Structures are given as C-alpha cells and as structure tokens.
Amino acid sequence: MNTEQKRIHARALEARAKFHNFELEFISILQDAERTRLPRALNKRSLHVYAVDVLGFTPPVAYMFIAVARKALEIPELIASDLSVFVLSRLMSTINPLNAAELIHLAQTKSSRELDMELGRRNPRYKAERTKIHSEECVELTVKVSAKFLDKLKRVQALRAQKNCEAGMGFALEVSLDEYLRRHDPVQKAERAQKRKAGAQALAVVDAVLGDAVAVEPIVDPIVAEVDGNRKFCAHRKFKRVPLTAAQRHAVFARDQGKCTSLDASGTRCNSDQWIQVHHIVEVARGGGNEPSNLTTLCSFHHDLVHQLEFSLDGQVAG
Numbered sequence: 001m002n003t004e005q006k007r008i009h010a011r012a013l014e015a016r017a018k019f020h021n022f023e024l025e026f027i028s029i030l031q032d033a034e035r036t037r038l039p040r041a042l043n044k045r046s047l048h049v050y051a052v053d054v055l056g057f058t059p060p061v062a063y064m065f066i067a068v069a070r071k072a073l074e075i076p077e078l079i080a081s082d083l084s085v086f087v088l089s090r091l092m093s094t095i096n097p098l099n100a101a102e103l104i105h106l107a108q109t110k111s112s113r114e115l116d117m118e119l120g121r122r123n124p125r126y127k128a129e130r131t132k133i134h135s136e137e138c139v140e141l142t143v144k145v146s147a148k149f150l151d152k153l154k155r156v157q158a159l160r161a162q163k164n165c166e167a168g169m170g171f172a173l174e175v176s177l178d179e180y181l182r183r184h185d186p187v188q189k190a191e192r193a194q195k196r197k198a199g200a201q202a203l204a205v206v207d208a209v210l211g212d213a214v215a216v217e218p219i220v221d222p223i224v225a226e227v228d229g230n231r232k233f234c235a236h237r238k239f240k241r242v243p244l245t246a247a248q249r250h251a252v253f254a255r256d257q258g259k260c261t262s263l264d265a266s267g268t269r270c271n272s273d274q275w276i277q278v279h280h281i282v283e284v285a286r287g288g289g290n291e292p293s294n295l296t297t298l299c300s301f302h303h304d305l306v307h308q309l310e311f312s313l314d315g316q317v318a319g
Helices: 002-035 048-054 059-074 087-088 102-109 112-122 147-162 169-184 188-210 246-256 301-318
Strands: 129-133 141-142 276-280 294-301
Touching: 002 048, 002 059, 048 059, 059 087, 102 112, 147 169, 147 301, 169 188, 188 246, 246 276, 276 301, 294 301
Parallel strands: none
Antiparallel strands: 129 141, 276 294
C-alpha cells in the first residue's frame, strides 16, 4: 500500500471501531429505555415505535437493534463477540444460551453463505420473511409457507384461470387478501353500511315524491338507536350501558378509518391499525352515551393508557 492508501485504511479501521462502539452504546440505551418504560412516558406504544418515530430509525434497523438488545439480556456473550448488530440479528431466530458459544464462533469464522446454510439447517423458519422494494408500485416478498398454503394458492390460481383472469401467484394472493378484507375489515364494512343507508334514504325520498303506496319502514338514525333487551349496567349502577350496535361501530370506524386517534405531546397521531377498540370519551359511568361525538378509536395500548390516567385522576380527587 502507498501512503495515501495506508491513511485511508487507518481511517476505515478507526471509523469501524467508532461504529461498533455506537452499536454497543445504542443497545445499552434501548435496554435502559425498555427497563424504565421510557416509550410509555412519551405516549409511544412500544420500543419499536419510539425508535422509529422519536429517534428516526427506519423500521428494519429499529427491529434489528431491539431484537439484539433484548436477546443480549439473556445471552451477554453477544455483546462481547465483537460481531456487528447486522450479523448478530441473523442469529436471533436460532440462538439460545445452550448453543450461543457455537453459533457465535460460526458467525466469526464462516462466510455469510455458510452461516445462512447452517442457520437454515438448524431452524427451518430462518429468514421466513423479507421484503424488497423495487418501485412505488412493485415490492418483492419472500416468505416461507406450508405445503397446505401452497395447495390453497394453486387452487385459487385454478379458479381464476377458469374465469379467464390473470392467474399468477401475485394476483391469486391479492384477490385472496381482498376477499378477507371485504369480510373482516371494519372500515370496509362501515363504508358498505353507509352506502346501504344512503340507498335506503334515497329510496324513501323517491317513494315519497311518487306517492308510492308501498309502505316504507322509517329510517332510524343508527347512532342513537338502542338495543332492547340486551342492556348492561356499569359498575357505578347510575347509568345503563347500552352495547354499541353494528351501525354505531361502522360510523366510528368509517370516520376514524379504523386507526388509533391518540395524539402525543407534539400532536402527532398514533395511526396504528392493530388491536383497535372503540372508546367512550366520556365514560358511561359518568353519563357518556353512544353518540359519535363521544366515541373514538384507540389501539389497545392507548386505550389502556387512557383508562389508567382516568383511574389515577379519580384517586387524586378522592384523596
């Protein structure tokens, strides 16, 4: 190597050492953040959301660091291995306290391909999922599935081919997902319910204008409708808890798009679409009703957080 090459190489070694020290420090920070429940204090539902929303890491990088940080509490040898977080993250689905020394040695001495082959042999689900973005419209998905899953997918392909439709695996998966969402997505159900209601109202108007002799049942506002014979009482026994009707749930999910509406201190909406629940802004025990202005959608984390805050405030008032 000439003088310039030696200088560049020295800088590379120095940067690599600094980067490794950063990885170790960040792992320690994530462990402390989870131990002290820092994300919850910042109104973030998980350590991953904290790393992405607050610290600005991309979701894959955040997931990689968090997985290693949690596993390192169980296997301290990971930190002393001098391996990068990227390499350590590949061991997460296979490593345990019994095989830790062996797998760490393999990671230190084997090539990337050899390590992948060994991990795949030990754990059939290794590298089960991977996404690669090719463009805004095209994403490559790699996922391991069961033989039964493949049989079902091929059956969907065959049914589409019988209708002279595109029968590629991607199209077969898409129509299967479309059907599942049509049946189970509360937002889509809400949109269909609103269309049916609008259609019924339009029909009622037409009948009234034309003087149709056929009786039309009055349209009841679903938001204020009650469910007779199925009422429950809240713990305080002061107000009756009337279960939400399907129409009421539809209205809330359609308005909030089936996502958590909780706002953090900076006014940023949570927007999680997992474990979504309908929440009464004014509790039923305090006279809150089922009108849409008193209903919102929250993820289970923020729903629990709201009720814990209300409970603590009640305790302060009582004290």
